[in-house]
Amino acid sequence: MQAKRLMLAVAAAVGLTVGAGAASAQNYPWKPDRPVTIIVPWAAGGSTDQMARIVANELEGALKQKFVVVNQPGASGSIGTKNALEAKHDGYTWAAGAASDVGTYKTLGMLDTNLADWSLFLAVANVGTISANPNSPYKDFGQLLAALKASGENVSVATAGVSSAGHNLMEMIKAATPIKYRHVTYEGGNPAVIAAVAGETPVVSQLLVEMSEMIKGKKLVPLVVLNDKPVTLAGYGEIPPITKWIPGMVAPVNYFGIWVPKDAPPAVIQTMEMVWKDKISKSEAIQKYAAERSAIFSPIYGKEAYDGAMKMVRQTAWLYYDAGKAKVSPDTVGIPRK
Numbered sequence: 001m002q003a004k005r006l007m008l009a010v011a012a013a014v015g016l017t018v019g020a021g022a023a024s025a026q027n028y029p030w031k032p033d034r035p036v037t038i039i040v041p042w043a044a045g046g047s048t049d050q051m052a053r054i055v056a057n058e059l060e061g062a063l064k065q066k067f068v069v070v071n072q073p074g075a076s077g078s079i080g081t082k083n084a085l086e087a088k089h090d091g092y093t094w095a096a097g098a099a100s101d102v103g104t105y106k107t108l109g110m111l112d113t114n115l116a117d118w119s120l121f122l123a124v125a126n127v128g129t130i131s132a133n134p135n136s137p138y139k140d141f142g143q144l145l146a147a148l149k150a151s152g153e154n155v156s157v158a159t160a161g162v163s164s165a166g167h168n169l170m171e172m173i174k175a176a177t178p179i180k181y182r183h184v185t186y187e188g189g190n191p192a193v194i195a196a197v198a199g200e201t202p203v204v205s206q207l208l209v210e211m212s213e214m215i216k217g218k219k220l221v222p223l224v225v226l227n228d229k230p231v232t233l234a235g236y237g238e239i240p241p242i243t244k245w246i247p248g249m250v251a252p253v254n255y256f257g258i259w260v261p262k263d264a265p266p267a268v269i270q271t272m273e274m275v276w277k278d279k280i281s282k283s284e285a286i287q288k289y290a291a292e293r294s295a296i297f298s299p300i301y302g303k304e305a306y307d308g309a310m311k312m313v314r315q316t317a318w319l320y321y322d323a324g325k326a327k328v329s330p331d332t333v334g335i336p337r338k
Contacts (some may be wrong), residue, residue: 021164026278030064030091030205031273037087038094038258041080043073043188047126047207050293052096054285055123063271063280069096073187076103078110078162084243086174089261091268096258098126099305101163101182103313107335108163108320109327113336115313119173119269120305121276122257123286128169129208129239130157131215136202139222141245144203145179152180158192158199161185162325163316164191164203165254169226171319173242176249196220201207207254208233209293226251231295252311255298276301314338 038056042048049071055066071082077097085097093100099122103115128143138144142172147155159166166189170181184201186192198202204211204220208231213221216235217329223240225231228250242249259308260268280286281299291298300308317330318337331337 006242016240026274027107027140028271028274030063030265030267032063032092033067034092035068036092038067038069038096039080039084040069040071040096041073041077042071042097044067044071045190046160046188047165047209048097048256049188049190050209050289051123051251051286052258052295054283054289055096055258055280057084058279059228059275062275066307075110076108076163078105080225081105081113082111082271085111085117085261089264091264092259094258094260097256098165099255099257099259099309100165100168100205100312100316102259103309104317105162105316105327106322107326107330110163115309116146116334117262118259119262119264119272119301120257121272121280122255122298122305122309123303124163124209124257124290125253125255125281125298126207127231127253127294127296128165128171128251129211129222130163130203130224131196131211131220131222131321132203133201134218134221135199135201136217136221138203138222138223141240141242145173145177145245148173148176148179148181154164154183154269155184156184156203157202158184158186158201158206158215160192160206163320164189164192166206168251168316169205169242169310171252171323171325172226172249173246173307175319175323176246193220208239209295212236212293215251229281244287249327253308254312255300255305255309257305261329289321310335 023252087093105111132138189206193211225240229242319325
């Protein structure tokens with residue numbers, strides 16, 4: 001019950017940060033005549049949910065139509081993504097999340113889709129972070145790393161599930177140095193964070209945007225970020241980089257955004273490209289969100305979005321394949337090793 005109350009409180013707090021953004025009406029080729037659905041395939045309050053609600057608010061201002069965010073968690077995001085894929089490809093149903101997820105579902109045997117099946121519209125990039133409950137014995141990453149090496153099977157680590165950013169981070173560490181850990185999965189980043197806050201697990205591995213408020217409120221102790229330099233969280237201070245303990249371990253940028261099937265009407269894609277250029281690229285609401293939670297403001301689309309996202313997709317897909325967790329070799333589904 002404590003975990004559930006905390007999760008609802010965080011979700012409500014995130015909702016309050018979404019401000020109403022006004023935009024001048026423009027002559028876009030697509031004028032939606034009914035509400036548009038954005039499916040968030042994770043629980044409320046997590047990184048995807050946070051981003052999608054702010055983006056939806058900005059799209060409403062630009063297109064003068066309601067964009068409804070619907071949470072459909074389950075199976076590491078593949079259920080909600082499948083629902084978006086199976087909906088009518090008319091531009092009225094979108095999916096949201098991390099591009100690395102939708103790009104690796106086929107390799108993991110979760111969903112028959114590739115990154116190239118979607119038109120990507122990205123908004124932010126997020127930083128992977130590991131934090132601990134203040135009552136745990138882990139006060140810095142060195143202590144946690146030593147425990148993972150010595151008896152990691154006894155150390156519970158909460159994540160949003162297989163292929164989530166937190167799971168990817170733990171698997172990257174496992175590939176770089178001999179460790180074990182007890183993987184405890186939840187239906188989203190926010191539930192995983194709340195589990196660590198409530199003491200269900202001593203450690204959580206997810207995204208900094210999902211735990212920033214709990215860190216500032218001293219409910220979590222940030223141990224490390226997946227970066228080659230310290231990351232400063234406003235209202236807290238510096239969080240040390242993982243390269244302090246594991247030199248050379250740096251991941252590509254982890255992009256988040258929304259996407260629609262590639263065969264949606266051309267007018268829909270053209271309109272969204274115009275909105276991304278005219279509105280999202282200048283969004284004060286998204287920039288404020290990124291600054292407050294140490295995300296990276298990254299409003300890109302088209303080929304730039306695909307090329308940028310594929311870097312993380314490639315690393316993630318081969319990480320799981322080399323660890324024996326992929327059901328399909330990435331190179332057989334268009335993901336070369338290099």
